[in-house]
Amino acid sequence: MKFTDGYWMTREGYQLLSPYEIHDVRLGNQSITVFATHRHLENRGNTLNEPLMTMEFSSPLSNVIRAKFYHHKGKVRKGPSSFDLLPNGNSDVVIDNNEQFVSLTSGDTTVKITKKHPVKITYTYKEKILTSSGTRSTAYVKGDNGKHHFREQLSLSVGETVYGLGERFTPFVKNGQVVDIWNEDGGTASEQAYKNIPFYVTNRGYGVFVNHPELVSFEVGSEIVSKTQFSVEGECLEYFLFGGETLKNVLQNYTSLTGKPALPPAWSYGLWLTTSFTTNYDEATVTSFVEGMAERDLPLAVFHFDCFWMKEYEWCNFEWDERVFPDPVGMLQRLKAKGLKICVWINPYIAQRSALFDEGMKKGYLLKRADGSVWQWDLWQYGMGIVDFTNPEACQWFKDKLSALLDMGVDSFKTDFGERIPTDVVYHDGSDPQQMHNYYTQLYNKVVFELLEEKRGKGEAALFARSATAGGQQFPVHWGGDCEATYESMAESLRGGLSLGLSGFGYWSHDIGGFEQSSPPDLYKRWVQFGLLSSHSRLHGSTSYRVPWLYDEEAVDVLRYFTKLKMRLMPYLFGKSIDSSSIGIPLMRAMVLEFGNDPTCDYVDRQYMLGDSLLVAPIFNPEGESNYYLPHGTWTHFLTGDQVQGGAWRKDRFDYFSLPLYARENSLIPVGQEENKPDYDYAEGVTLHLFALQDGATATSVVPTIKGEARLTVTAKRQGNTITVSSEGKATNWSVLLRGIDAVSGANNGQISNHDQGTIVVPDSGATTIVITI
Template structure:
């Protein structure tokens, strides 16, 4: 990268391509101040901003000093720029404490594509839209034209929109083969709508902006994840089969597990999220947020876990960083003073839907260690092999006082990283890294190296465009572009409201996709009695047995892809252009993906289809189920339930394995 600065003119170029530029006619930095209004209702945020001043900051002075270029932006902000081969870092220092709004523009090209910004569920290519970056509930329906979204908005302020995400990341990757990272945890809005520039808005002067480039996309992700951090490798046992989500106590949960095993379903684990007890609300069946096993529902759980282990099956539970006020652990935390408080000194309680909980103050090192000890004692200590690490996005922002002394508007997007770190340290300090898996929906900058597995959150139990099956494909691809290359979802979706119930078709379309992801895990959903459950259906058990068989046979291949994610930052589920960068069509595809290098999956995400349109990049492709060979282009292939369009590269070193799968499970 090269820097040019003269007078009020500045340019940063990469191999002759302009990335940043400033002049009197074309400002690069804007600054000002504004007043926001933030309302939270059960994790759903309504954020409005009134910008009171926005001023372009011309470059008044530039000078070389100690190997860096120092720029004076309007006497308000100092920028210190250092460039080293393929990486440039601009460190900012505000000279005006009144500045709480910051904008920076980057050069853009009309045909450019942009990816990342954490987990984006509606759109993989971000170009043409803007994306507010704030962790929260992702929303129900997420499409303002639908009945489900409208009803969710009216009743619970929970409808959501295309940009709502639990994992915002102030990092994006450009098709021009660079990534940009803004070092900040403040609210941000990355705007990619202009054909001439990208404009990043941040509600503080960021500590720095980092831009790094590479000659190829795999090399670029290697550099990006070396900076952001890489996920640990998944435990090998997660590839032994299905993680069965069941609840209702020992008799029901372990009875269903034995039933499906007897039907041939390969089980890696049994996941009982209600191991801690249950609550019933108008939303559906919820949990008792007091993180120790419930003796009435789960009897002698430690012994039952040991029995599962003897059969080669793991047990998983559930934890989140909040404690219900009628629980044992809440009383302990209150006595120790480990909850966040209001400005009047009282403990801050959050309404999680007909029950109130204390916010464990993870910015307090003593509270952090105490809660880590809860995980170590009550989960790991009784042999639990994994858990859903839920609700990292719920930190309120109104009238809450944290031990760090920082405003909640700054700590809010940092909260998921602290929660991930708490889980990571509990696992690592007990010697269980690589043995235990916890999965999170919330994330933020720094979460990558602490999160063993992402999960896509609470999709609707349907085929809807913005909240159904297809959204988890975009979610996996966008996560993979920002360092979270281990991703999975609730098979069949989770949210069933307003008459929207899960069908057998949507469940098995989801399951057949999940067989070609790093982890297969079911969820009964928020209203399990209303929705299809495969264990109640003999044909459903047979179908699941077949899919878990395929998943298990893929284990050697997926193991290599999981290792590449850890060592090189290459996600397990990959955008097509990562390996076919010369194919323009690959840059706009968000409903197909490569599983590792050699498998291409095109999940069926619409109802009632027996055939499916598939685009194949330039290679020699073999249809997994029939053995028929295909080349580059659009193809219509059969897609009966249970036979999703999947292809493998003819020259793959795993071709024998794929042929064996076809011989066992093919059409």
């Protein structure tokens, strides 16, 4: 929201009250409180009829600074007044208070407030300035209409770029953009977003989280070009600044405060196939798809039933439409006998024709209007009401309906919608509807995720969620919403996923082939490549099926090739997913996250790192051409073995069975022996591909079990022409493949099975050491 009229003027109807000089400082045990005047106090008379600004600084975690500003502290804020944060209390800090400034240091991150005019708030990490708030930046904004705001402006340095703010489909670098944190069902082609997160990071190495669930307006270099501004309505403003050695450390600190992504079950990484949205389907149709995939040797892990598994006009009643699914229990048993997991579509809305509507209305489980009537409208479904998840009884009621489906054999839920939440409603617990608009999705997804954990056990819960807010990363997986079947939409989907990853979310998917319209065969095959090299992979559409044989026979071959490639990569992908959940970094990573010291990566948004070792550059044109950037170092094409030197842009042409998929130097990537399913014993028969290990470098790989535990740890070290490979753990017939090296002159405690390829096969053993001369 803009409050200024150019550089000098304030917009009509607003008055800005900014801290002018410090009047007093009070030191707490682990915090400081600063009182600032809005003008110079020439005498005692100036203290009359004049407001102060109260500024509190503390730290909930090491390298995290909390800043909270007040005008009238006693103003009641109905819930949810903030997001649920994990640490309670304050972290140990060091406070310095002298004549010139007062400062608070947490870890290596410091906030310093000058005492004389002009008041300046400066944030540093190891004495390096991260950002600051200076003259006229922090402000309480009085509105002539009675609506008041708080705003902060944090400086942007020359060349500083801003990322995140949720799953945004606008340009990846947010500089110059106006971003309103307000969940909307807007597709993937506009400034609206399903997942709005009031958190951003910059290439300068810090992050900022505005702890307000309600509307937060960001002006990222779009009001004052050298500042990121954020504002909220009300009498207070709270935000957190995160320091760290790298952007990975910043995300680690942020997710330590708002929650780590849960680790999805291994089966969820397999290929998902859906009925699509408005297509006609019954058990015969579903079975034909499943059998068609099996006949064509297309590994399938999950089958998803979209909206019309329930009767039209009755979403949601959580009952199978008996006209087309007369034997749902038997059908699910037959599908699960084929080794499939089952997902069904739900949303948090109850249409009037649903048998549940009267029950929910009678018991007070639906959102109400101020007069006590149920809030309803006809958008999406006729007479639709909305479940009130602030009512514990309504939560249990909702869980009970879903629990019956789990008892039938359902394994997962696609938690669709949750964005169109009205503000003219009354909540059971008295929550503020403005603050609940974004936060509603957190309650919705949490209820469903917790049920899955209760019924299936921890580690087995997986959603396919569309909406989210801060903290929603705890309930994976999320997908990118309604995209079009175009290359442009494919690219905007990737931008959204990369932005979401820089907002604390670990796992993300998208509709392969595009949701709206039907893609031509060319686009479908290119999207298959992208989709199977994503965290999670789902074939889904709106009005047409997404089985590959409806496109052409080559599409079948392409889908088979990349599905099986992903299955073989599962030891690597699942291992990196464990890192994502424990550290809080995404599996699909923007280049700037891995290569923060390479300025070329600041704007790169058409490629990504899959984990820390594989670079993926999807192809966004029918010509098969790719313009992609390889950072400095030696890169090896994972599929062909070709080695190239990085530090430059490349332009190449690829057929449908290839794309830029490069392994980073000094990488040790485990590749499994199973290509038909995602959940298997990753260590048995695993081959560890060693890529361009440089002299003096070390590469380590941890091969996990499907429960997330370490099974086999292998470390390779190189000194001159000698590579020493050591292991911990036990596996049968695992091997090390030296990619790009075709001359192995000796190996100790191992057997050379393929001299030309430099493969060392290790017999059944525990700890092993192999010395290889190259």
